[in-house]
Structures are given as structure tokens and as C-alpha cells.
Amino acid sequence: MSNQPSHRVAVIGGDGIGPEVTAAALEVVAAVGIRLDTKEFDLGAARYLHDGFVLDDATLEELRGFEAILLGAIGPAIGDTRIAGGVLERGLLLRMRFGLDLYINYRPFRGVEGSLAEGCEFAIVRENTEGPYAGEGGVLRYGTPQEVATQGSVNTRFGVERCVRYAFMRASQLERQKLTLVHKTNVLTFAGDLWRRVVAEVGESFPDVEVDYQHVDAACIYMVETPERYGVIVTDNLFGDILSDLAGAVTGGIGFAASANLNPERTGASLFEPVHGAAHDIAGTKKANPLAAVSSAALMLEHVGESDAAQRIARAVADFEGDVTSLGTDGVIIQLQESL
Numbered sequence: 001m002s003n004q005p006s007h008r009v010a011v012i013g014g015d016g017i018g019p020e021v022t023a024a025a026l027e028v029v030a031a032v033g034i035r036l037d038t039k040e041f042d043l044g045a046a047r048y049l050h051d052g053f054v055l056d057d058a059t060l061e062e063l064r065g066f067e068a069i070l071l072g073a074i075g076p077a078i079g080d081t082r083i084a085g086g087v088l089e090r091g092l093l094l095r096m097r098f099g100l101d102l103y104i105n106y107r108p109f110r111g112v113e114g115s116l117a118e119g120c121e122f123a124i125v126r127e128n129t130e131g132p133y134a135g136e137g138g139v140l141r142y143g144t145p146q147e148v149a150t151q152g153s154v155n156t157r158f159g160v161e162r163c164v165r166y167a168f169m170r171a172s173q174l175e176r177q178k179l180t181l182v183h184k185t186n187v188l189t190f191a192g193d194l195w196r197r198v199v200a201e202v203g204e205s206f207p208d209v210e211v212d213y214q215h216v217d218a219a220c221i222y223m224v225e226t227p228e229r230y231g232v233i234v235t236d237n238l239f240g241d242i243l244s245d246l247a248g249a250v251t252g253g254i255g256f257a258a259s260a261n262l263n264p265e266r267t268g269a270s271l272f273e274p275v276h277g278a279a280h281d282i283a284g285t286k287k288a289n290p291l292a293a294v295s296s297a298a299l300m301l302e303h304v305g306e307s308d309a310a311q312r313i314a315r316a317v318a319d320f321e322g323d324v325t326s327l328g329t330d331g332v333i334i335q336l337q338e339s340l
Helices: 018-031 045-051 057-064 087-099 157-172 189-203 216-225 237-250 291-303 307-318 324-339
Strands: 007-014 036-040 068-073 104-110 121-127 137-140 148-151 178-183 210-215 232-235 258-262 270-274
Touching: 007 018, 018 036, 018 068, 018 291, 018 307, 018 324, 045 087, 057 087, 068 291, 104 157, 104 237, 121 157, 121 237, 157 178, 157 189, 157 232, 178 189, 178 216, 178 237, 189 210, 210 216, 216 237, 232 237, 258 291, 270 291, 291 307, 291 324, 307 324
Parallel strands: 007 036, 007 068, 068 270, 121 232, 178 210, 178 232
Antiparallel strands: 104 121, 104 258, 137 148, 258 270
């Protein structure tokens, strides 16, 4: 039995392949010698369809008391129209982000062999609690020919600055210290100006970090054509959401993409999840790719202070050379365990 201290972790397997990949990630964590005190929470589409429960105040407060949350995937099967759009996204995922103040979405990427970004390593730091996702707006004269829908973007100096400062901190830890602000300052002049001024001011405290700027549409081109130009990208909630999926595609597919929703001040439990979705069509077939969940678990271990174990798992994932489709979930885990 390991002498490592136990860490309290909430596990939300969720839907589809979510429970399978979180279980696989926990197997790898155990194999590296880390003991976790886990509690499972039944949340997601299946729970909502069963009894209408999404997330109440008491459960949110209970989640706050854990060191971390490991989440698999949330969502109904494609084509299942029994759950209206936004019920789970806003009622569960965004509510955890806002309620636990998970204001940083950190997504590291490493281009796998054969990908457009093969050999490239970079990260996206996305502001995670403001922007259009804050929910400012409404609908007037709903369902009529005169309907009006507004959706505002909230950008506070407080929110922008703490995100930018975190991004600079991450950039300062890289061998090549570079930060790129991605926005649309030529059109979104109010929010864009705030982001640019904050980057310039915070950057004065990080003189060794090279600072660059790109419009978001240009970044979509450069990320495909020359991904090696990036170190850390910092951007707002909506642009970060889109760019993170693009980054997953150019580095090998979202089956490899991990993410951390962080509360750096630790006033709430940070949440770690793969971003590949529930993939109901392969649930139960043992074909799910667990690498993104395993990488997310490595980010979780880094967060709770188990840096050595986190690095060992990250190296095992980086050195993985098997064919996920032929190995299946169990085969992937066996190979990772053998390389730890």
C-alpha cells in the first residue's frame, strides 16, 4: 500500500463513455501509487431523464469541499430530443463553473505523430466565467415575427486580469516564453481594448515573456498552418471554446484532449475532464479512447500537489504508440500501466 496521503476527489462519470473513461483514469492513478478517497455523484443526462434532477445547492456545496472533481462526459445521445438545449449545459456544467469560481480553463496540447501539429506543444488559457456565457441578454416578443434576441458579453477588469495573470504565469514556465492574446479588437472594440490594455499592463511584471496579438480569425488559420508559433494563447470564453476544439483537431483529435477548469485560489474544487463528449454509440463496447481522461487525471494530480506522479502519467501518455482502436480501452490502460 502506498504511503502517499489520500486526496478527496469527487467523481462524476456522467453519460455514455464517461463512466468508462473515468474508471480507466482512476486505474492509472492507482498504478502510479496515488491513493484517492473518491465519492461518486450521479449527475448528467441519465439522472435528469430518470428524476428531473440536475444540480441543487446542497450538492454544489458538497462538491465545493473536495480537492478536485474528475468528470467523464455529460449529455444525451445524438438525436435524443428529450432534454432541451441548455438544461445540462447551463444547469450543471456552467453552474459548477460559476458556483465554484472555475475561472480558468486550461488546455495543454501536444501534437501526436501524423497530426498537423506533430511535435508541437502549446496551451490555451480561456477565461471561463464571463463573456457571452455569463448569460446576459433575453428575448422580447418570443415566437412572433418581431422577435428580438440579445446576448451580451460580460468582460470585467477583475475577470480579465486574473485570467491574463494566470496565462503569463504559465507562459513564464515554458522553455520558450511566449504569450499570444487572441481576440477581435478591430470589431469588438470595447472588450478587445480592455483585454489588450490588461495584457500590456500585466506583461510588465513578466519582462521575459514575449507578447503577441492575433485576431481570432487569423489564429484559426495560423493554428492549422504554423502551430509551432504558439506558447500560451490567452483569450475570452467564447473564442477559447472554439479555438480549443480546433487545437484538439490539429494535434490529433479530441480523443486526446484534456482540460482543467481551475479555481487557483482553491475556494472551490477544481474540475478536470476530457472534452470528447459522451459518445453513446460506443458506450459499453470497450472501444472508448481513455487517453484524454488519463491526461485530465494527470492535470488533477498536478493540482493537488502530486507533481511527480502527474509527470510520470504525462510521459506515459506522450510515449504511447499503440493503436487505440485495436487495443481498446483495456489494452490502452495495460500499456500505460506497464510504462509507468
